Amino acid sequence: MTHATIRIIRQEHAALAAMLRSIVMLLEQHRRKGTRPDFTSLRAMLFYVDEFPEKRHHRKESELLFPKLRARTPISRELMDRLDNDHAWGERKIRNVEHALLAFEMLGDSRRAAFESAVEQYVDFYLNHMALEEREILPLAERVLTAEDWRELDEAFGRNRDPLTGYPPEREYEALFSRIVNIVPAPIGLGAEA
Ligand SMILES: [Fe+2]
Ligand SMILES: [Fe+2]
DSSP states (O other): OOOHHHHHHHHHHHHHHHHHHHHHHHHHHHHTTTOOOOHHHHHHHHHHIIIIIIIIIHIIIIIIHHHHHHHSSTTTTHHHHHHHHHHOOOOOOHHHHHHHHHHHHHHHHGGGGHHHHHHHHHHHHHHHHHIIIIIIIIHHHHHOOOOOHHHHHHHHHHHTOOOGGGGGOOOGGHHHHHHHHSSSSSOTTTTTOO
């Protein structure tokens, strides 16, 4: 049986990956056509990344999952240091991308390429990060964590779920998510059971 924590992490990764890829695709389309993107939608998407993956998902990994793993095994500690470091820098990186977006919006085409490259770097960074967690950390967790560890993790990861994985958003996020869901192709089936 797969633990709820593992399923939730994979689903939230899939939602973030879909969101990031759709931003890249959107920018490519506008570049080809020479048009300006819908900046309000782009701001909504980047704001989501800042509110959910950055402040909730990554934080739970660094504050709950990794410490439990470090307590159970000496394996992969350097990798977890690196992933913790990614988490610590993630918020700064997304702010840089948001700033580059604002520059493109305010100053126009002279800042298009800089924004596109900021997005591409950010997307590569997080796709690599999530791939490492799925390849190295989740299988290790399945090997070494105890039933008690899983109870605590399942409870924590079950809270504040990412609405892009099909969970009803909290009231204050409703408008933001209906805007985003209309742009991003549903990657994993809205309403998916977890
Ligand atoms: Fe992470
Ligand atoms: Fe993660």
